[in-house]
Amino acid sequence: MEVFHNDSILIKNIKKSDKKSFKLLFDRYYKKLVDYTTSYTNDTQEAEDIVQQTFIILWTKRQKLSTEKSIKSYLYRITHNTYIDTYRKQKREDIFFNELKEQALTERITEDPEILEKRIIKLKDVIERLPEKCREILHMNKFEGLKYKEISEQLDISIKTVESHMYVAYKKIREAFRDDELFLIFIYKFVHK
Structure with missing residues (x-):
């Protein structure tokens, strides 16, 4: 007591x-x-x-x-x-990256699963190093499946702000994979589906 x-x-x-x-x-x-x-x-x-x-x-x-x-x-x-x-968030991320891997193998982006694994680790690292708000918005959109409007309402920011953070995220990903054009095109197609 x-x-x-x-x-x-x-x-x-x-x-x-x-x-x-x-x-x-x-x-x-x-x-x-x-x-x-x-x-x-x-x-x-x-x-x-x-x-x-x-x-x-x-x-x-x-x-x-x-x-x-x-x-x-x-x-x-x-x-x-x-x-x-945290566990749920991690699970959603795992599902996203596993789907990305499966899709890449299906579309024969690479024949070597080890090379693909390295690309996925690099992508995770790029996402992890994004500015905090940028990373949070990308996470909500890609891993949780929220639309820009839903994100703007949840975070109490304008849709334009959400778009600008997503633009920064994609720009950083593009820069990281500029020497890997095939994988970059694939990521672009995958995340915009």
């Missing part, structure tokens, strides 16, 4: 944007949450990313925190939901 009491004091302070209390709460639960998440991911780095995301969410929603409910349960719930979201 003492821990919960201390937690509720920390939450009262966090609601007032007290960073010291936030740090205390972070130090109290970070390692436990990472261990918990690692049991799902089997990857400590990924677990750490998820837990950091949990605390970002907590800080963002600090005004709405309840001092009556257990913050520990709330943290575990956010962490679990963040893990599920």
Whole structure:
């Protein structure tokens, strides 16, 4: 009961944007949450990313925190939901890249699966290095299948802004594959289908 009491004091302070209390709460639960998440991911780095995301969410929603409910349960719930979201996102990406591979092999873009695998890794890397907003919009469009209008509504930005981010994404992909024209034409056809 003492821990919960201390937690509720920390939450009262966090609601007032007290960073010291936030740090205390972070130090109290970070390692436990990472261990918990690692049991799902089997990857400590990924677990750490998820837990950091949990605390970002907590800080963002600090005004709405309840001092009556257990913050520990709330943290575990956010962490679990963040893990599920990450897992779903990863699955959608895997499906996209697997379809891309299958299509490339079907269209005989390359006879060598190893070369194709290298191209896919390069494409993933190019996408990973895109500016954050650009990457998020490309992700929503290509991996989640959202239309530009849906993206603009979800992110509360204009369709023109969505188009401009997509343009930047395609430009970076084009630059990365400028010496691989056949694969570039194929990517263009695939992502515009």
